[in-house]
Amino acid sequence: MTTTARHPLVEDYLRRLWTEAGRLPVDQARELVADIEEHIATALPPDSTESEVRNALERLGTPTELVAAAAAPDQPQEPAKKSFASPGGAIACLVFAEILCILLPVSVPLWIIGLVMMARVTVWSERDRMLGFVGLGTGLPLAFGAVFLSTAIVTSCSQVYENGQLVSDTCGGTNWVAVTSWSILLGYLALQAFAIWRLTRSARRR
């Protein structure tokens, strides 16, 4: 409708609306999106502030609500019918997959379910979703890799004794590999904690 650059929040909202509207007949989806685009163009002059944009989008309702209202006129217009993909489910599956990483028959299916949910949950913005994939989606492969690597490091060091005397020791000294891996691990765990906090907060807010 408008050719002027739209606010990133509006772009994100419309993208989520398009995705949600996928379950409507094409004509209906197109009409709904066009109506909402027109509404936003009227409600928000090009120089609107971020808080004005947020307010206007909040008053509109979530994409899920709008599509539900369009799809089922006789159903109560309650926000969001529960789909199998819930924000809590996505986070829980990915976290448990990471914790249980060595039990591959359990962790791999959990991880896959978590990733699918992460992709499908509509309450998150694209930025939140990316954070979810980077912070939590990488959990299982990295945790598995870390377990594998640490086993390799431990078994690769050897202490050789002759007549009770230590003659060769590849385990001693400041182990820079260990220090570096611990720092990376702590940084990564902090990223994960941040991702969980941020995703939970945005899921609650909507």
Add this chain to the structure above:
Amino acid sequence: MGAEAAVTQLRRGAVEHCVLALLEDEERYGYDLVHELTAAGLVASEGTVYPLLSRLRKDDLVATVWRDSPAGPPRRYYALTRPGQRALDDFRVAWTGFAAAVETILHRKHQEDR
């Protein structure tokens, strides 16, 4: 059912006829209708009015026409059709009777006490 849920149920049926009533004397564009209904406290989220308008149009109760706006792109205006006017008249009669009946029952106790 909580009071809020009950009102939500009532509101759903009433809102579309309120749209028809708002269009009785003049054409309006979507944003204007949404604004009026929200200000009156009749809709919880503004966006849900659009699917409703789309349904009214499909049922031929309202018609739409594109008109130039003083600023910006052309706007879609909504107008009441003849079937729309009839639906509104019928609803007015039915609603008045219904509201009076509910009113009587709701306040029966107070009147008996007096």
